[in-house]
Amino acid sequence: MFDRVSKQMRARSAAVLTTIDTRLDEILKYWLLLAGLLSTARISFSPHPSSGTGFSTFLSYTLLVVAPFASTLLALRWMPDGTRQAQPSTRLARFGKWRTVDHREAQRHPLYGATGIMVSLLIGMMLNVPVRAVEYMTAMPPLPDVAPRWLSALHFAMTFDVVLFGSLYMIAFVAALRRSPIFPRLLAAIWAADLAMQLLTAQLVAGAGDLPPAVASALHNLLEGNVKKVLISVALWLPYLLLSTRVNLTYRCRVPA
Numbered sequence: 001m002f003d004r005v006s007k008q009m010r011a012r013s014a015a016v017l018t019t020i021d022t023r024l025d026e027i028l029k030y031w032l033l034l035a036g037l038l039s040t041a042r043i044s045f046s047p048h049p050s051s052g053t054g055f056s057t058f059l060s061y062t063l064l065v066v067a068p069f070a071s072t073l074l075a076l077r078w079m080p081d082g083t084r085q086a087q088p089s090t091r092l093a094r095f096g097k098w099r100t101v102d103h104r105e106a107q108r109h110p111l112y113g114a115t116g117i118m119v120s121l122l123i124g125m126m127l128n129v130p131v132r133a134v135e136y137m138t139a140m141p142p143l144p145d146v147a148p149r150w151l152s153a154l155h156f157a158m159t160f161d162v163v164l165f166g167s168l169y170m171i172a173f174v175a176a177l178r179r180s181p182i183f184p185r186l187l188a189a190i191w192a193a194d195l196a197m198q199l200l201t202a203q204l205v206a207g208a209g210d211l212p213p214a215v216a217s218a219l220h221n222l223l224e225g226n227v228k229k230v231l232i233s234v235a236l237w238l239p240y241l242l243l244s245t246r247v248n249l250t251y252r253c254r255v256p257a
Contacts (some may be wrong), residue, residue: 075174082179
């Protein structure tokens with residue numbers, strides 16, 4: 001019974017992975033369309049139409065839409081096939097006892113590939129982009145031509161955050177999809193940078209001064225929520241990235257000794 005359920009789950013995850021891989025172009029087109037429409041609607045329903053919407057708002061929303069799309073295309077070009085990429089010379093994941101195998105032996109193993117639980121991680125990284133984009137649009141109103149210093153600082157920090165990490169998580173998604181050896185350490189580095197970015201945002205906005213108490217409270221809750229989400233992701237996925245036979249086989253070309 002357990003074996004049958006396990007086989008069904010592997011088959012479903014493989015089907016989902018194939019769908020994502022073969023329809024990635026369509027997914028990116030839908031992203032451009034939906035994100036573009038949402039951005040246009042957000043600007044159109046600006047709470048300050050009389051003062052006008054600043055150029056920085058149009059630029060930030062353009063980057064919000066285009067950056068994940070462009071970074072995905074670039075990553076697909078950089079990492080066409082992970083099996084052609086050399087393994088890192090220094091191992092950072094040293095937990096457990098492993099035996100190194102070559103690419104051919106790894107590919108013949110039944111656990112090779114980004115299927116199974118890995119599909120959930122891939123989907124999570126991909127969904128992280130629209131979730132952060134919606135949170136940005138909700139929390140950050142379009143910037144008027146004339147804005148107080150604290151609002152300009154907040155707008156810059158929040159825009160930099162959503163554009164940078166929307167791009168980085170999609171690059172990590174492609175690295176996982178294409179079985180690139182750099183994927184586990186790349187995702188760990190993105191997690192660390194994401195946590196650091198939340199602290200830097202708080203310091204940058206606080207340094208601008210004259211932050212209204214209501215805005216300060218809302219910003220604190222938002223940044224605290226972002227930190228918690230990253231820490232939850234680390235707690236859930238870091239042990240898997242370190243100890244999973246599938247991950248070690250697919251991305252590190254090694255099997256349990």
